[in-house]
Amino acid sequence: MSTATTSPATSPAAIPATRLLLRAGLLTLLALGGTFLLDPYRNYQLATAAGIFAAVAGLTLLVGLTGQLSLGHAVLMAAGGYGYALTATRVADALAGSGAADGVAGLLLPLLAGVVGALVASGALGVLLGLAAARLRGPYLAGLTLALVIALPSVAGTVPALAGAQGVSAPFVPVPDALAALIAVEQWHAWLAILLTSCAVTPLVALRSGRAGLRMRAVHDDETAARLAGIDPGRVKAGAFVASALAAGLGGAVLAVVTQQVSPGAYGLGFSLLLVVAAVVGGLGSLGGAAVGAVLVTLLPWLVDQATGALPADLGHRLQGNLEIALFGVVVIVVMVLRPGGLARLVRGRSRNTSLSTNTER
Amino acid sequence: MRSTTSRATPRGRTGAAAVLGLTAATALSACSTPAAADVPGVTDDTVVIGTHQPLTGPAAAGFASISAATAAYFEYVNDRGGINGRQIEYVVKDDGYNPATTQTVVRELVQQEEVFAIVNGLGTPTHSGVLDYLDQNGVPDLFVASGSLTWDQPEEYPNTFGFNADYVTEGAALAQYALDTDPDAVVCVLGQDDDFGEGILQGVELVADEVAVNETYSTADQDVTAQLGAMKEAGCTHNVLGTINGFTALAVGTAAQMGWFPAWHVSSSGADHPTLVEYLGEDGAPALEGLVSVNYLPHSPSSDWYELFTRINDEYNDGAPYTGNTTYGMSVGYQFAEALAAAGQDPTRESIVAALESGELRGNGVAPLTYSADDHFAYRTVRVAVVSDGVQDFVDAAYEVSESGATAVTPQETPLENEGVPAG
Numbered sequence: 001m002s003t004a005t006t007s008p009a010t011s012p013a014a015i016p017a018t019r020l021l022l023r024a025g026l027l028t029l030l031a032l033g034g035t036f037l038l039d040p041y042r043n044y045q046l047a048t049a050a051g052i053f054a055a056v057a058g059l060t061l062l063v064g065l066t067g068q069l070s071l072g073h074a075v076l077m078a079a080g081g082y083g084y085a086l087t088a089t090r091v092a093d094a095l096a097g098s099g100a101a102d103g104v105a106g107l108l109l110p111l112l113a114g115v116v117g118a119l120v121a122s123g124a125l126g127v128l129l130g131l132a133a134a135r136l137r138g139p140y141l142a143g144l145t146l147a148l149v150i151a152l153p154s155v156a157g158t159v160p161a162l163a164g165a166q167g168v169s170a171p172f173v174p175v176p177d178a179l180a181a182l183i184a185v186e187q188w189h190a191w192l193a194i195l196l197t198s199c200a201v202t203p204l205v206a207l208r209s210g211r212a213g214l215r216m217r218a219v220h221d222d223e224t225a226a227r228l229a230g231i232d233p234g235r236v237k238a239g240a241f242v243a244s245a246l247a248a249g250l251g252g253a254v255l256a257v258v259t260q261q262v263s264p265g266a267y268g269l270g271f272s273l274l275l276v277v278a279a280v281v282g283g284l285g286s287l288g289g290a291a292v293g294a295v296l297v298t299l300l301p302w303l304v305d306q307a308t309g310a311l312p313a314d315l316g317h318r319l320q321g322n323l324e325i326a327l328f329g330v331v332v333i334v335v336m337v338l339r340p341g342g343l344a345r346l347v348r349g350r351s352r353n354t355s356l357s358t359n360t361e362r
Numbered sequence: 363m364r365s366t367t368s369r370a371t372p373r374g375r376t377g378a379a380a381v382l383g384l385t386a387a388t389a390l391s392a393c394s395t396p397a398a399a400d401v402p403g404v405t406d407d408t409v410v411i412g413t414h415q416p417l418t419g420p421a422a423a424g425f426a427s428i429s430a431a432t433a434a435y436f437e438y439v440n441d442r443g444g445i446n447g448r449q450i451e452y453v454v455k456d457d458g459y460n461p462a463t464t465q466t467v468v469r470e471l472v473q474q475e476e477v478f479a480i481v482n483g484l485g486t487p488t489h490s491g492v493l494d495y496l497d498q499n500g501v502p503d504l505f506v507a508s509g510s511l512t513w514d515q516p517e518e519y520p521n522t523f524g525f526n527a528d529y530v531t532e533g534a535a536l537a538q539y540a541l542d543t544d545p546d547a548v549v550c551v552l553g554q555d556d557d558f559g560e561g562i563l564q565g566v567e568l569v570a571d572e573v574a575v576n577e578t579y580s581t582a583d584q585d586v587t588a589q590l591g592a593m594k595e596a597g598c599t600h601n602v603l604g605t606i607n608g609f610t611a612l613a614v615g616t617a618a619q620m621g622w623f624p625a626w627h628v629s630s631s632g633a634d635h636p637t638l639v640e641y642l643g644e645d646g647a648p649a650l651e652g653l654v655s656v657n658y659l660p661h662s663p664s665s666d667w668y669e670l671f672t673r674i675n676d677e678y679n680d681g682a683p684y685t686g687n688t689t690y691g692m693s694v695g696y697q698f699a700e701a702l703a704a705a706g707q708d709p710t711r712e713s714i715v716a717a718l719e720s721g722e723l724r725g726n727g728v729a730p731l732t733y734s735a736d737d738h739f740a741y742r743t744v745r746v747a748v749v750s751d752g753v754q755d756f757v758d759a760a761y762e763v764s765e766s767g768a769t770a771v772t773p774q775e776t777p778l779e780n781e782g783v784p785a786g
Contacts, residue, residue: 040473041469041470041473044469153580153582154582157580164580165487165555165581165582166486166487167487167491169494186469259465261461261491263461263462263487265461265462265463265487266461266462267462
């Protein structure tokens with residue numbers, strides 16, 4: 001995590017830090033327990049939603065708190081995914097020769113190395129983008145990040161290690177023997193996804209509620225005033241971008257663990273815009289809203305698919321792939337008309353609308 | 363004080379969201395704990411199987427008609443009592459040729475639809491992403507619609523079987539035919555930048571001493587002008603193409619615009635004449651004259667299978683235009699029906715794999731199937747087809763390819779029996 005934003009944040013948040021960790025731990029346990037209620041396919045959907053949640057959480061913080069619009073978070077996820085897949089594969093191959101491939105070490109080492117790889121890859125890209133973000137504002141940053149998404153397939157096709165449209169595969173993480181009788185592969189992957197996602201989101205919560213969050217809001221509200229108060233807007237913006245990129249990178253790693261593959265097709269323009277939709281519908285700046293938005297963008301295409309399946313084949317085929325895009329547009333419009341603060345407000349009611357409006361309703 | 367309240371809010375909201383999510387989840391709940399069950403997808407009177415196909419997206423134009431043909435063949439079989447008294451239910455999911463979507467729809471097929479097997483999942487980039495998943499879940503992964511060598515790894519993926527003649531076989535046969543017809547041929551290769559193109563190139567290198575130029579394209583490309591320019595410059599006389607239909611048409615059309623008419627030797631995955639004519643239009647069609655391709659399926663008007671499939675196509679597929687995809691799709695259907703019939707009165711996932719590995723299945727191709735315990739490819743023999751006066755038909759040449767190269771053989775088509783419905 002960027003030192004510029006985290007280190008000052010820890011001191012004032014020292015007392016609630018234990019409470020924060022406790023809450024994060026409780027919620028994680030609750031989610032882990034929840035997987036027992038789901039069938040394998042829904043656990044797979046849950047794991048996917050968790051990965052998307054990590055990325056949307058980073059994005060919603062970036063857009064909601066500092067006002068930087070990134071349309072390219074899919075690329076940061078892809079960077080995390082590629083980082084995970086390439087590192088984990090290397091480590092798994094190296095272990096396979098050494099005889100340590102079996103047992104817990106053989107299971108965890110590739111996974112952990114892969115996560116580090118994901119953080120390094122997405123962090124590096126995040127730093128580059130953050131440097132640009134410190135100098136660009138509004139539509140220019142959006143344009144830059146948009147260009148990255150469009151360039152992804154070409155980059156994947158040009159760099160041999162990324163293996164073009166076919167993508168690279170990530171090693172499969174099997175269920176540990178001790179748990180094999182208890183849970184299925186999908187549930188195990190959902191667990192991993194939940195754990196990784198909580199590692200991505202909890203620091204964001206700390207950032208948001210700590211001093212760094214205040215700085216971000218200050219920069220968002222009035223850069224000149226922030227500068228007068230001794231805040232360097234460039235550093236704050238770049239730091240926010242890196243934090244957001246790391247969360248997205250972990251989200252990409254989650255998806256790589258779950259699907260064992262990373263390909264540019266999975267991180268196209270449509271998906272990138274869906275992340276923005278999830279952040280907007282959930283409520284900009286709200287992490288709980290990000291969770292709702294992530295679940296929505298995971299489930300809606302599936303529900304549409306179920307619905308079109310019931311239609312006559314000819315009509316169904318024509319609607320497939322198109323209907324969900326239209327539906328997302330409708331959802332955004334309806335939510336914006338009825339609840340401008342996003343779905344998070346639906347849960348919390350309207351009482352706090354006024355106190356947070358400066359940060360979330362731009 | 364205010365900062366404390368605002369600090370607590372995000373957690374509160376996350377909590378509320380989590381509870382909401384859990385409530386929704388409980389409503390749809392079922393347990394995830396693994397349990398031993400009957401054979402998935404098989405009941406007393408049905409067998410449910412599934413596939414992933416590009417029905418929308420860039421690859422749809424070339425391949426969407428395959429699953430329709432397969433479904434039509436199954437309907438034909440079902441009308442004649444099915445296999446061992448069981449009706450075959452074929453669930454087709456659209457993946458838009460996007461590997462990420464394939465991941466989702468295949469899980470849907472396995473976990474929601476609880477299919478007995480995945481049959482004819484289409485595409486190398488798409489299917490390689492679900493290979494491990496299917497293996498871990500012990501789902502038979504039959505007749506993958508791609509010629510990548512990936513499907514032939516019986517040790518690692520004991521349940522995966524390829525359908526197409528592998529790309530290396532095709533590449534070797536195409537190049538050998540070029541050398542047999544013109545010993546002075548300058549052989550060049552244009553291939554897709556994945557396993558497909560690489561396999562074709564490997565095959566060409568197996569038989570040709572020298573590949574003058576090797577160019578590649580990506581399916582995201584808009585044109586292949588640069589590649590063809592380089593090939594023309596190098597004086598290629600015979601171009602071996604590892605291209606899908608759309609890019610075969612693009613290559614032939616672009617060369618014709620350059621006023622260049624070399625010999626085209628095209629993989630079966632991209633040499634379907636009616637489809638190519640559709641791409642090029644009637645004006646561009648003459649450029650396809652003399653186009654050489656190879657095939658392992660009975661796609662020839664002189665074949666009994668072709669005649670039967672044409673009838674099924676008229677009756678069960680609303681008389682859709684008959685193309686190579688129709689022969690392909692129906693052959694997939696026939697091959698599955700034959701394997702299912704051989705898997706016994708009460709088929710299990712193990713027994714259908716055992717039936718395939720027994721080596722007793724014949725298929726309906728230009729040579730008997732080569733499946734065995736250590737070979738998970740269907741065809742090692744391909745027959746040459748040439749477009750002549752606008753009709754694509756077999757010539758007498760056929761090649762069997764092994765590691766030592768391509769050998770000319772006499773084709774021996776499996777005869778049609780019992781109206782194309784395998785007996786149990």
